[in-house]
Amino acid sequence: MHADCSDGLRPAIGGRLVRRRLLAATGCALCGVALWPAAATAATEMDPRLAQLLKERRTLWLRRGTEEVRSTYWTATRGRLQDEYLQICWILRDVQADRVFAMNRALLDTLAGIQAWLKQAGVDAPIEVHSGYRTSRTNLATEGAALNSRHVVGQAADISVAGVSNVKLAGLSSVLGRGGTGFYVGRGFVHVDAGHERVWIDQQRKAPKPPG
Ligand SMILES: [Zn+2]
DSSP states (O other), X not given: OHHHHHHHHGGGGTTOOOHHHHEEXXXXXXXXXXXXXXXXXXXXXXXXHHHHHTSSEEEEEEEETTEEEEEEEEETTTEEOXXXXXXXXXXXXXXXXXXXXXXXXXXXXXHHHHHHHHHHTTOOOOEEEEEOOOOHHHHHTSTTOOTTOGGGGTOEEEEEETTBOHHHHHHHHHHHOSSEEEEETTSSOXXXXXXXXXXXXXXXXXXXXXXX
16 A cells, blocks of 8 residues: 555656655555545535635645645546645645645645635735644644644644735634634744634744644
8 A cells, every 4th residue: 555655646746755755653644645534524614705715626826945836636527636635745744854744625725715815816826835744753843833733633834925914814714714823923924724713823932832
């Protein structure tokens, strides 16, 4: 299963993925992606405004440093598009630990909805990824990260969009998403996750354990 999984992934991400990158702490996380376990699809029902934005296609344009991905990972006519989804998982990987993880679909839908809304408002720009999946080890080494961070289970991303204030971004996340939104004053990003619905503002950069 592991060999099939990694072999199938290689073309989708330009041949840079090697098998060791697939072996997350809990095993071959991307094998789980290929099989689409029930747990990965049992998301809370989508917000109707988000559903309207994403009714025909779900596309994400993500940038991380010099890397960029623009993928439509679902369409109404074709359903889930696995290779495109995996490209998104790749750019949201733990770059420090060199690990790829099966990112939560509700999270991706929230991000895609934010981007679709912004595009309708005239902002056609990539979402800048500051952090996506984190191994427990990377999470421990991340300033201010909670031990039970949603990043560790592939359900969170820290993002920004050029030309869009983080206040507006946080507002869009809380309106369109059904998970958590964290606004960190002075940090240059907004935390978006697919955990329980909640919003928080962290005003102190050195706070001991903020929830994101
Ligand atoms: Zn975060």
